[in-house]
Amino acid sequence: MKRELVFITVIGADRKGIVAAVSTCLYEQNINIVDINQRIMTDGYFVMTMLADVAESYISMEELHTELEAIGKRLNMKIQVQHENIFKMMHRI
Amino acid sequence: MTFTVEEVYETASMISEQNLDIRAATLGVNLKDCIDNDFEAFRKNVYERIVFHGRRLIRAAGTVERKYGVPIVNKRIAVTPVSLIMETHVEREKFLAMARTLDQAAMDADVDFIGGFGAMVQKGMTRSERMLIDALPDVLSRTGRICAFLNVGSNVSGLNLDALNLLGAMLRETAAKSRDSIGCARFVVFVNAPEDNPFMAGAFHGVGEGDAALNIGISGPGVVKSVVEKNTAGDLTQLAETIKKTVFKITRSGELIGREMAGLLEIGFGIVDISLASTTAAGDSVAGVIEAFGIEKMGAHGSTMALALLMNAVKKGGAMASGNIGGLSGTFIPVSEDAGMIDAVQCGALGIDKLEALTAVCSVGLDMIAVPGDTPDHVINGIIADELAIGIVNNKTTGVRIIPAMGKQAGEILEFGGLLGRVPVMTVNPYSAKAFLARGGRLPAPVTSLRN
Numbered sequence: 001m002k003r004e005l006v007f008i009t010v011i012g013a014d015r016k017g018i019v020a021a022v023s024t025c026l027y028e029q030n031i032n033i034v035d036i037n038q039r040i041m042t043d044g045y046f047v048m049t050m051l052a053d054v055a056e057s058y059i060s061m062e063e064l065h066t067e068l069e070a071i072g073k074r075l076n077m078k079i080q081v082q083h084e085n086i087f088k089m090m091h092r093i
Numbered sequence: 094m095t096f097t098v099e100e101v102y103e104t105a106s107m108i109s110e111q112n113l114d115i116r117a118a119t120l121g122v123n124l125k126d127c128i129d130n131d132f133e134a135f136r137k138n139v140y141e142r143i144v145f146h147g148r149r150l151i152r153a154a155g156t157v158e159r160k161y162g163v164p165i166v167n168k169r170i171a172v173t174p175v176s177l178i179m180e181t182h183v184e185r186e187k188f189l190a191m192a193r194t195l196d197q198a199a200m201d202a203d204v205d206f207i208g209g210f211g212a213m214v215q216k217g218m219t220r221s222e223r224m225l226i227d228a229l230p231d232v233l234s235r236t237g238r239i240c241a242f243l244n245v246g247s248n249v250s251g252l253n254l255d256a257l258n259l260l261g262a263m264l265r266e267t268a269a270k271s272r273d274s275i276g277c278a279r280f281v282v283f284v285n286a287p288e289d290n291p292f293m294a295g296a297f298h299g300v301g302e303g304d305a306a307l308n309i310g311i312s313g314p315g316v317v318k319s320v321v322e323k324n325t326a327g328d329l330t331q332l333a334e335t336i337k338k339t340v341f342k343i344t345r346s347g348e349l350i351g352r353e354m355a356g357l358l359e360i361g362f363g364i365v366d367i368s369l370a371s372t373t374a375a376g377d378s379v380a381g382v383i384e385a386f387g388i389e390k391m392g393a394h395g396s397t398m399a400l401a402l403l404m405n406a407v408k409k410g411g412a413m414a415s416g417n418i419g420g421l422s423g424t425f426i427p428v429s430e431d432a433g434m435i436d437a438v439q440c441g442a443l444g445i446d447k448l449e450a451l452t453a454v455c456s457v458g459l460d461m462i463a464v465p466g467d468t469p470d471h472v473i474n475g476i477i478a479d480e481l482a483i484g485i486v487n488n489k490t491t492g493v494r495i496i497p498a499m500g501k502q503a504g505e506i507l508e509f510g511g512l513l514g515r516v517p518v519m520t521v522n523p524y525s526a527k528a529f530l531a532r533g534g535r536l537p538a539p540v541t542s543l544r545n
Contacts, residue, residue, distance in 0.1 A: 007096070009105040039098040049101040062159045080105045082162040084096075089345040091100045 004055040005034065005084040008068065012077030014046035021071050022050065022079070029064065031057045051084070104342075107316045108163055112377040113343060115350055116370050117310035119169040119208070119291035120150045121298035121363065124178050132182055136194045139178075143170055143195065146305065147202025153357040157350050165350070166372075167205045171296035171308075176212035176225040183221045188228040189235075196236035204238070206279075208296035211242035215250040215284070216535070226259050230266040233276035240294035246284035246481055248488050252536035257282070257477055261470030268466065268497045277496040278461065278513055282477055284484040284491055289364050290420040295457075295492055306363035307355045308420060311347030312370040313339075315377040317403075321385040332386065333406040340367060340410030348415040366420030367411035368456070369403070371431035373514045379403075379424055380433025391433055392443030392451075400424065401454040421490055423456030429509070429516040430461070438517045445476065445519050453483050458491035463507045463516040466499035471527040473497065478530065486539055 008026075010018055019036070026033060031052050038048040057064065065081055072079035107113040127138035147170050154165045172195070179188060192210060199207040210232060212222040229241055243260075246252030260282060268274035281295040288299020291308035298306070320339045324332065347365045355362035371378045380391035386399045404424055411418050426448070428434050437443035445462065452458050459480050464473065477493045484491030496516065498507040503520040 007101050007105075009101055011102070011105065011109070035095070037098045039102075041099070041102060045102075047098055047102045049096075049098050051095075065159060065162075078109055080109060080162050082105070083160045086161045086163070086346055086349060087096050087101060087104055089349040090104055090342040091096060 002055055003053050006052055006054050006061075007082050007084055007087060008050040008052055009080045009082070010048040010072070010077050011045055012075070014040070015075065018048060018075060018077065021075060022068065025067055025071060026052055029058045029067070107313065107343070111313065111315040111319050112372060112374050113163065113313040113316050113346070115163060115165040115309060115347060116312040117167045117169055117291045117293070118150065118154050118165050118354060119171050119296050119308045119310070120146055120358070121171045121289065121302055121306045121308060122146050123298060123302065123304045124173040128178050128181070130181070132187055135182070136191065139191070140194050140198045143172070143198035143207065144202045146170060147199065147204045149358055151203055153354045156357060157353050160353070161346070161350060163346060163350060169206045169208060169291070169293060169296060170199060170202070170204050171298045172207065172209035173298050173300065174212055175210045176219070176222040177300070179225070180219065180221045183224050185224060185228055188224060189231055192228070192232040192236055192239055196239050199238040206238050206240050206293045208240040208242070208293050209298060210239050211244070211297055213244045213286070214253055214256040215244055215247045216253060218256055226256070226263060229263055229280065230270050230276070233267045233279055234270035239279065240296065241280045242283060242286065242295045242297060244283045244286040246485050246536070248285060248485060249538055249542045250535070251538040252284060252478070252481055252485055254478070254530065254535060255533050257481070258474055258530060258533060260477060261473035264473060264495065265470060265497050268499050273507060273509060274466070274496050274499050275509055275513070278494065278509065281492045281494045282481070284481045285489060286492075287420050287490055291366050292368065292370065292421060294494060303361060305360040307351060307358060307360060308363040308366065309347050309351035310366040310368060310370070310420065311343055312368060313343045314369045314371055314379050314382055315374070316343060317369065318376060318378070318382045318385050321382060329402060333402055336403065336406035337410035340407050341414045343367070344411045344414035348417070362417065364417045364419030365411070365415045367407060367418060367422050368420070368425055369407060370425040371427065371434070373430055373432065375432070378431045378433040379426055380431055380437055384433060390440060390442035391437040392447045396447070397450050397454055400451050404455045421456040425457060425460055426451055426455065427461035428463070428519070429514045430512070435515065435517055438519060445521065449480060449483070452480060452491060453487065456490055458484070459493045459495060461494050461496070461513070461516055463496045463498045463518045464521050465502050465518055466497050468497055468521050469525070471525060471530055472521055474530050475526040476521070482536065485536065488541060
């Protein structure tokens with residue numbers, strides 16, 4: 001089956017409900033979570049990355065951006081969505 | 094394929110924190126086949142061609158922007174040099190009418206700028222080219238989106254001083270006719286102008302190009318500054334390595350985005366121009382990078398070597414990342430837009446003389462410098478001539494974008510507002526090369542022109 005993978009990056013101060021809020025949104029839009037990681041970076045930021053398959057998503061990338069941006073605002077976190085190709089280009093030769 | 098949190102975070106924060114962006118997506122469009130004996134039909138062809146391509150460019154940019162979360166800041170069109178397509182319509186009123194058509198088309202397509210209102214006059218001038226230069230003050234002061242260029246020299250042809258000698262008067266007239274002298278900000282004079290440069294004001298679609306080509310200018314001085322600040326220890330080799338790795342990553346994202354956009358537009362992908370270009374955003378400053386190396390203020394003795402190191406690392410990192418590096422590919426050091434450059438001028442660390450020296454090791458020349466409005470024509474020509482001689486002798490592109498600030502003296506500030514920001518008016522050497530420049534003719538090409 002064709003997969004279309006995007007990374008969702010959540011950056012900010014750690015708090016309860018981050019995973020719940022993002023994953024609920026993804027579930028409602030028929031987006032499958034492939035992998036989740038999180039870490040406190042050396043500069044003190046909490047960073048969570050989610051690899052998600054948007055191939056069967058009910059909504060477009062643009063709408064997903066808008067939804068996640070709203071969640072980010074509510075949680076006071078920065079949320080970015082980027083197609084995995086950019087990570088392949090930048091970090092793998 | 095998996096990525097670590099650190100890798101994903103690095104890419105995400107380059108965009109959200111360090112102002113990585115696609116500075117320019119410039120679509121080169123051939124207009125030669127729009128030419129018609131009937132001038133009104135010709136204008137209609139040009140208008141329709143630009144609006145068609147411009148609208149597609151905007152749509153494709155929006156799609157790719159959303160897919161990768163990388164902002165594409167400026168969308169531009171570059172066209173065949175206008176003097177060339179006007180060769181059979183050499184009338185002043187027609188040049189002005191064509192300028193209005195191009196400006197209107199750019200506005201209706203919603204592209205930021207349209208480049209190519211210019212001429213290649215490195216060896217001589219046709220009637221059309223001469224008329225274009227004469228029309229420039231009216232074109233630049235009466236339109237909002239047209240960018241103009243002249244190429245007055247090359248390694249092979251030498252430098253056409255007769256063409257250059259027209260520019261001081263042309264620029265002063267343009268400044269006098271425009272609000273805040275702003276028309277001059279949309280004109281650049283080059284030697285060795287690249288035909289695929291995506292950056293304005295000098296972009297045009299060269300005669301060696303096909304019907305259309307997409308060229309991408311990518312930029313991230315904020316990203317480079319950030320890695321330099323994190324690597325305060327280490328000698329110059331290590332510093333260069335750090336920058337190379339970062340520029341490699343930046344350029345790869347430009348290559349990816351350019352290819353995808355070209356695919357959507359169903360046209361050939363031209364080049365990635367990896368040039369560090371500042372913006373007015375905090376930290377997005379080339380002077381900031383140089384100062385992060387350990388230079389107290391841009392312009393201090395040592396700055397030229399620091400810039401040479403930066404240029405070298407940028408080019409090497411970029412060359413590894415893309416097989417299509419082109420355009421100017423270097424480091425812009427405009428004395429506007431870049432808060433660090435403006436500071437350096439205002440505190441006396443940087444003057445025109447040092448700026449000229451800095452351009453000997455980087456592209457693209459004296460960019461966005463303001464001089465007092467009463468600077469004589471021949472002094473402006475002298476400033477341009479010196480800078481362009483550096484390009485000719487060193488086998489590289491150099492350009493000059495100079496603004497006589499009408500009604501202002503050295504030390505004052507010329508405010509443009511918007512993307513162009515503000516420019517401090519610089520002190521000019523009061524002595525003259527008038528008699529030398531008045532000799533006219535051509536500066537002979539360097540001995541490297543005899544390679545054949």
